[in-house]
Amino acid sequence: MVSAFDIIAEPNRRAILSLLVSSEQSVGEIESRLRLPQPTVSKHLRVLREAGFVEFTVDAQRRLYRLRPESLQELDAWLAPFRRFWSAHVDALERHLDRMDRSTPAKKTRRRK
Amino acid sequence: MVSAFDIIAEPNRRAILSLLVSSEQSVGEIESRLRLPQPTVSKHLRVLREAGFVEFTVDAQRRLYRLRPESLQELDAWLAPFRRFWSAHVDALERHLDRMDRSTPAKKTRRRK
């Protein structure tokens, strides 16, 4: 388990992260909302913790977990080049492909299947 | 292999996508740049294709692959709530935590390890 991509590839971990968007939650709350056994939740939380996605506050016997938003900035950063790509070119690309459909003499075939 | 998250969890696939940011590439080009055997590249390309991440153009015996930027918008969308979270609160949170460090009577402990 190395990259942030592996971390968020797991659905339960994404669910945990999404839970924490609204507010911090104790392990027990996460456990009951996601209907997962406690050791499973703790295990995922550990992964998320060690990857820097969450941190916690001790409150008596409970630990209140919350997001560490900085961690997702890595994903955001990876996405950046693509975002530039699509936001700049998606309209132009569509127009381009439309032109191809209408005018290209079928030397090139577009779209598989 | 269901979600876009699984798709980009694989390093070689991310590498392929990154290659395609600059321009479209033939399978052979991808193959030699990533130093991967041809069937491996084709397999990853198939996954990316079926997930809607790439599409290709037939050019004689070659297939020129290019990005379909729309696909990454799903990731972008998932990230959105978190982005709002951090961009709105990261400064405030830091100030908040700093205050806790200095003033909290140690009923709550912050940061593990």
Next chain:
DNA sequence: CTGCTATATACCTTGATATACATATGCATC
């Protein structure tokens, strides 16, 4: 001090899934 609560952690087992690699074949195009 006792016992309960909340959580972490350690094991273990099972099952699923994916990747890599090699090799072979099919097919279309040149």
Next chain:
DNA sequence: GATGCATATGTATATCAAGGTATATAGCAG
């Protein structure tokens, strides 16, 4: 026939998640 690619097959390997169970620990309540 050679090139470029897709695909199939087979195998080996790795990794991981889930589930269960058991234990350790810290804080709290009585």
